[in-house]
Amino acid sequence: MEKYFYLPLQKTQTIATPAMSIIILDGYPGNPGDLSWDRLRQLAPCTIYDRTPSSQVVERAQGHDILLTNKVPITAEQIEALPQLRFIGVLATGFNIIDVEAAHRHGITVCNVPAYSTASVAQLTIAHLLNICCQVQHYTLEARQGLWSRQPFFSYTNTPVIELADKTIGIVGLGQIGSAVARMALGLGMRVQAFTSKDAATLPEGIRKAKSLDDLLATSHVVTLHCPLTPTTRHLIDARALSLMRHDAILLNTSRGPLVDEQALTEALSSRQIMAAGLDVLETEPPRDDNPLLALDNCYITPHMAWASFEARKRLMAITADNIEAFLAGKPINTV
Numbered sequence: 001m002e003k004y005f006y007l008p009l010q011k012t013q014t015i016a017t018p019a020m021s022i023i024i025l026d027g028y029p030g031n032p033g034d035l036s037w038d039r040l041r042q043l044a045p046c047t048i049y050d051r052t053p054s055s056q057v058v059e060r061a062q063g064h065d066i067l068l069t070n071k072v073p074i075t076a077e078q079i080e081a082l083p084q085l086r087f088i089g090v091l092a093t094g095f096n097i098i099d100v101e102a103a104h105r106h107g108i109t110v111c112n113v114p115a116y117s118t119a120s121v122a123q124l125t126i127a128h129l130l131n132i133c134c135q136v137q138h139y140t141l142e143a144r145q146g147l148w149s150r151q152p153f154f155s156y157t158n159t160p161v162i163e164l165a166d167k168t169i170g171i172v173g174l175g176q177i178g179s180a181v182a183r184m185a186l187g188l189g190m191r192v193q194a195f196t197s198k199d200a201a202t203l204p205e206g207i208r209k210a211k212s213l214d215d216l217l218a219t220s221h222v223v224t225l226h227c228p229l230t231p232t233t234r235h236l237i238d239a240r241a242l243s244l245m246r247h248d249a250i251l252l253n254t255s256r257g258p259l260v261d262e263q264a265l266t267e268a269l270s271s272r273q274i275m276a277a278g279l280d281v282l283e284t285e286p287p288r289d290d291n292p293l294l295a296l297d298n299c300y301i302t303p304h305m306a307w308a309s310f311e312a313r314k315r316l317m318a319i320t321a322d323n324i325e326a327f328l329a330g331k332p333i334n335t336v
Contacts, residue, residue, distance in 0.1 A: 164188045
């Protein structure tokens with residue numbers, strides 16, 4: 001069953017008014033059943049949907065004071081049609097799916113959940129890099145298919161394996177996730193440079209500030225994206241940017257799909273203009289079956305799951321409840 005109604009449990013220190021209620025539009029991605037909604041149920045009655053089509057947002061959210069969404073967009077028109085709405089919580093860090101200006105015009109508080117998935121996203125970024133360089137997926141399949149068993153020698157390779165020590169990784173965006181990736185890369189013995197607005201003198205030891213994005217692209221063996229999606233960063237990696245990169249370069253994107261022009265990347269990978277790409281995000285999600293990146297043997301794609309570890313989702317749920325409690329207490333946190 002897709003729709004659930006919950007009654008509030010025992011009182012907590014902060015409690016909603018009897019009229020207050022919570023609508024969760026797409027609860028399944030963050031909690032497919034292995035976590036509890038109890039903290040939210042203690043605050044107010046909850047109506048929880050696994051997913052909600054855009055066409056049903058107003059119908060389902062009508063009469064609710066608090067709305068939570070992971071990836072269901074909330075537009076100005078929908079906000080206008082929901083006069084009782086007082087709080088919008090994004091079950092994620094990125095909040096570009098919300099018309100924040102429209103929400104503010106209607107006196108609605110908007111909160112996100114920052115930094116809950118830093119360790120998990122950084123971990124998958126490095127996992128993509130190691131898979132490409134060590135060909136873990138490739139050799140696992142080769143062994144499973146019996147190719148190793150049929151070899152005359154104890155060891156078997158049929159594609160290059162790359163050592164990362166002393167290679168240069170260029171990090172675009174040195175926020176919490178970019179900084180975590182930098183620490184991991186330093187642990188692998190890599191040279192680290194970053195394209196960042198931070199002053200060079202304030203960067204942690206071992207991280208060099210790149211002169212420019214073009215300089216970073218041209219001099220990095222690995223380029224990894226950890227910047228937010230804004231109008232100025234959309235298609236930050238386009239045909240021109242890709243043309244600046246080394247022919248043996250690896251592009252990683254675990255941030256936002258539209259940072260990369262997929263047509264340009266398809267052409268760059270197909271022509272071996274760059275060596276490989278590891279992506280956890282795409283411009284359209286889920287992708288069309290005929291997305292050409294899915295068919296390329298040098299493009300490694302995971303389904304936007306870097307954030308989805310149990311530990312990260314547990315933090316997501318806890319911070320979301322903290323956000324609502326703080327709002328109800330009149331002291332909102334994590335506002336955008």
